[in-house]
Each structure stands twice: as C-alpha cells, then as structure tokens.
Amino acid sequence: MIRVGVNGYGTIGKRVADAVAAQPDMEVVGVTKTSPTYGAETAIRSGYDLYAAIGDRVEEFERAGVGVAGTLPDLLDAVDIVVDCCPSGVGEQNRSIYEAHDTPAVYQGGEDATVADASFNARGSDESVADADSLRVVSCNTTGLSRLLAPLEETYGVEKARVTLVRRGGDPTETGRGPINDIVPDPATVPSHHGPDVNTVLPDIAVDTAALKAPVTAMHTHSVNVTLETAPTATAVRELLEGEGRLFLIPERAGLDGAGALKDYAADVGRPRGDLWENCIWTESISVQGRDLYLFQNIHQEADVVPENVDAIRALSTDLSREESVAKTDEALGIGL
Numbered sequence: 022m023i024r025v026g027v028n029g030y031g032t033i034g035k036r037v038a039d040a041v042a043a044q045p046d047m048e049v050v051g052v053t054k055t056s057p058t059y060g061a062e063t064a065i066r067s068g069y070d071l072y073a074a075i076g077d078r079v080e081e082f083e084r085a086g087v088g089v090a091g092t093l094p095d096l097l098d099a100v101d102i103v104v105d106c107c108p109s110g111v112g113e114q115n116r117s118i119y120e121a122h123d124t125p126a127v128y129q130g131g132e133d134a135t136v137a138d139a140s141f142n143a144r145g146s147d148e149s150v151a152d153a154d155s156l157r158v159v160s161c162n163t164t165g166l167s168r169l170l171a172p173l174e175e176t177y178g179v180e181k182a183r184v185t186l187v188r189r190g191g192d193p194t195e196t197g198r199g200p201i202n203d204i205v206p207d208p209a210t211v212p213s214h215h216g217p218d219v220n221t222v223l224p225d226i227a228v229d230t231a232a233l234k235a236p237v238t239a240m241h242t243h244s245v246n247v248t249l250e251t252a253p254t255a256t257a258v259r260e261l262l263e264g265e266g267r268l269f270l271i272p273e274r275a276g277l278d279g280a281g282a283l284k285d286y287a288a289d290v291g292r293p294r295g296d297l298w299e300n301c302i303w304t305e306s307i308s309v310q311g312r313d314l315y316l317f318q319n320i321h322q323e324a325d326v327v328p329e330n331v332d333a334i335r336a337l338s339t340d341l342s343r344e345e346s347v348a349k350t351d352e353a354l355g356i357g358l
C-alpha cells in the first residue's frame with residue numbers, strides 16, 4: 022500500500038484525500054489543518070487522522086476539543102508520499118520541509134512550475150516523469166486543455182490552438198471573491214499564462230489563451246478553436262473524443278444546458294460533492310470548418326485535477342504505466358459518465 026499524507030485539507034485536499042482512500046493500492050495516513058475549523062471536524066468524521074500543520078497550534082486544537090495525532094513532521098515520517106494542497110505559494114514554502122524528511126511530494130497548479138522536478142497531467146505527460154522525485158499537477162484549466170489537446174495532436178496534429186477561458190470568479194466557498202456584476206479580462210494581457218502552462222506538459226503544441234473572469238462559481242467555460250494539420254469531419258472528432266475516458270461528451274438529448282444543470286446531474290448520479298472529474302464537452306458545439314475545429318467545454322475547477330493527483334502519486338511511487346494507473350484510478354472512482 023502506498024501511504025499518503027495530505028497537507029492542506031481544503032477544496033482540493035479533501036477531494037484528493039477521498040480519492041486516495043478509494044484506491045485499492047493506497048491509504049490515507051493523515052491530513053493536516055492549520056486550525057480547528059469545520060474542515061478539521063469533517064476530516065475526523067471521514068475517518069482521517071488529523072495532524073496540526075503548524076506545530077505550535079496543537080494547544081489550539083486541544084482547546085477546541087479536536088484531537089490531533091501529531092504535527093506535520095510526524096505525518097511526513099509516517100508516509101511514502103505527501104500531496105501538498107496548500108494555497109498557492111505555500112507549497113513552495115513547504116518544499117524544504119518535505120525535502121528534509123526525504124518525502125516525495127505532489128504539488129498543485131497554483132505553484133510555479135519550478136516547485137517540482139516536472140509538471141504532470143496523466144494524458145499529456147510522457148513517461149519521463151517516472152524519473153521525477155516531485156511532480157506538480159497542473160491547474161484545473163491546464164488539465165482540461167491538456168486532456169483535449171493531447172488526443173487532437175496525436176491523431177490530427179495541432180497547428181495552432183486558440184482558447185478563450187471564461188473563468189469562474191471563485192469557488193462556492195470563496196465568499197470574498199468576485200466580480201459580482203461584471204465580466205472582467207483577467208489577466209487583461211494576451212496571451213494569459215494558461216497556454217505556457219499547457220506547454221509544461223505538452224511542450225510541442227502551439228496554444229494561445231485569453232482569459233476572463235465571470236460572476237459564477239460552478240465551473241469554467243472554454244471556447245476552443247484548434248487549427249488542425251488535417252481536416253477531419255466533426256463526426257470523426259466526436260468519435261475520437263468519445264474514446265477518451267476523462268472527456269464527457271454531453272448528450273444533446275439530455276437537456277443539460279449549462280453548469281447548473283451539469284452539477285445537478287452529477288449530484289443526482291451520486292457523485293461526491295456533485296463533482297465532475299471529466300471535461301464536459303458540449304457535443305453539438307463540435308464543428309469543423311476546413312481545418313478549424315471549434316467546441317465549448319466546461320471544467321469543474323474543484324474536481325478535474327483530483328484523478329490526476331492520484332496518477333501523480335503512482336507515477337512517483339510505482340512502475341505502473343500511465344495507462345494502467347489511469348485505468349485503476351478511473352475504476353476506483355467511477356470515472357466515465
């Protein structure tokens with residue numbers, strides 16, 4: 022069993038912990054919190070041992086009646102691998118602690134690419150990541166783009182991808198984020214950082230991205246235009262994308278018309294927290310004009326990186342191929358709508 026610790030039990034961390042716990046070859050040794058807030062209570066209710074992320078706060082947990090099994094160094098000593106799910110930039114600060122404990126680490130996409138030996142996406146990265154001692158799972162948007170562009174590149178060749186990302190203003194829990202009545206370019210400069218981030222896992226794909234922020238919390242929406250090197254039919258592209266396990270082609274008959282309905286569907290089919298681990302592609306939007314492919318896809322920002330974290334753990338700690346790991350992860354989680 023691969024013994025895993027999760028440092029930072031927030032939006033991504035709690036989902037990663039549950040996904041790890043569902044794997045037949047992994048166990049969650051413990052998770053950390055910085056203070057005894059509701060996440061500390063729900064971690065314990067989920068059956069996870071809780072560790073204080075900051076050593077001198079143990080008393081604060083005790084005063085709140087929340088028992089801790091130890092502090093972060095204790096957790097690092099007890100695991101084979103740590104998944105850092107701390108806020109952007111904190112992972113970089115934690116790196117020296119993980120290295121001092123000789124604990125391989127998986128970081129998240131809010132960190133700079135330099136935080137780890139390599140950036141990772143299960144569909145996009147090549148097998149050379151197996152040599153890494155640390156990996157950075159690319160961000161939610163980059164994950165969604167990599168999953169889409171990798172099969173297009175392999176099958177048709179990508180001459181140039183141009184993507185406009187309409188990003189959610191904040192996650193549902195992020196009450197202080199915005200905008201609340203506007204759609205703002207963010208960043209206002211073009212290209213945005215997302216294209217270069219795709220190149221950390223797919224270095225040969227030419228991709229320009231422009232990004233906006235909208236007053237929604239449920240999902241990101243991508244408007245995608247890819248100039249291919251050949252001119253397939255829209256039907257052929259649809260069949261190609263249907264063959265990808267982490268792409269969900271939204272059936273036209275289903276009456277799903279937006280992120281609200283998609284999340285409702287996910288909750289109704291029993292997905293934990295209504296999570297959509299797959300890219301959600303609007304099937305009727307897939308169209309080809311000459312060599313230009315167009316489509317819209319939605320990305321559930323809280324969820325799509327979760328299976329990638331599980332595969333990153335296996336990439337660092339087993340000899341399983343990328344395909345074998347993805348198959349194991351997908352079966353354990355029930356990926357594929």
Ligand code: NAD
Pocket residue numbers: 028029030031032033034053054055060074075106107108109110111129130131132159160161192322323326
């Ligand atoms: P979050 O704020 O929801 O969770 C972070 C957790 O880490 C919180 O519980 C916080 O209390 C805790 N924390 C803060 N400092 C800590 C420390 N020093 N040690 C241990 N824990 C600490 O953040 P998130 O949305 O889960 O983001 C985590 C990472 O994942 C970031 O790099 C982010 O960019 C990336 N990411 C986020 C999303 C998203 O949409 N939320 C999507 C993809 C990737």
